[in-house]
Amino acid sequence: MKIAELLKKKRTFSFEVFPPKDGQPMEPLQNTLSHLYKFNPDFISITYGAGGTNEGRSVEVCKLILESGVDVMPHFTCIGNTFDKVEQYASNYLDIGIENILLLRGDLPEGWTGTKGDFEHASDLIGCFKEKHPNLCIGAAAYPEIHIESDTIDEDIQYLKLKQDLGAEFFTTQLCHDVHAYERFMNRIRSAGVTIPVIVGVMPIISRDGAIRMSLSNGVSIPAELSAIMGRYKDDAASFKEAGMEYTERLLGSYIDAGAEGIHLYTLNKYKDISEIIELSGVLDSVTI
Secondary structure: OOHHHHHOOOOEEEEEEOOOOOOOOOHHHHHHHHHHHHHOOOEEEEOOOHHHOOHHHHHHHHHHHHHOOOEEEEEEEOOOOOHHHHHHHHHHHHHOOOOEEEEEOOOOOOOOOOOOOOOOOHHHHHHHHHHHOOOOEEEEEEOOOOOOOOOOHHHHHHHHHHHHHHOOOEEEEOOOOOHHHHHHHHHHHHHOOOOOOEEEEEOOOOOHHHHHHHHHHHOOOOOHHHHHHHHHOOOOHHHHHHHHHHHHHHHHHHHHHOOOOEEEEEOOOOHHHHHHHHHHHOHHHHOOO
């Protein structure tokens, strides 16, 4: 089902996974997926490596998930992609029954000064897909605390509006640990004429080093409550993980209380921790049919 249509009916609940690298077995991901399916996600998104290094495996994972009866949303970036590749992959997606796609600029590989493809910005990719494949439901990225390469929040919001005007039908946010920042962001984009639904992306706090690395690399803030956890348990990985998971559970509840139109969990392919967070947070109780 198209995600934009689903968002008109309910708050969505979804996961993100990444495919194995070329040459690595598919079984670990299959095991992860089998555990995630029990939560009846509305869809699962699938990334691929920097520079599109394992795009083919992304399509393989899409097929695997579709066979389980769950909808999928593959990512597709500007990095190294041409008009011909758009046609190739769009045809592959449509042939296997995919209805949704997340279109991104993508992170530039180290040493690159541009995308080395026919599209420099996600908006270029969105416009191309919308023109050539209007039956695909297009998602795009949003940044509650401003994109790390943007100079001002107003510039960032204007760009979101452009993505919407070119054909994006919903947004999925970058990780954000600060619900108040998200609420300010939502107020500003709605005032600026951005009307399409916004799904909140949540990165579970499991590893101290991982949480710090992901926060810094994406330019997102670390709220005082989370900072205190990082300071208190800097030498105790097990206690940090426990406290971090409890923080994530509270964060999910706060996003739901703030009216999030969808919850999207970045799983890092770790089903055990994700399962515990979901069960303890009660997030599924807020997802209505």
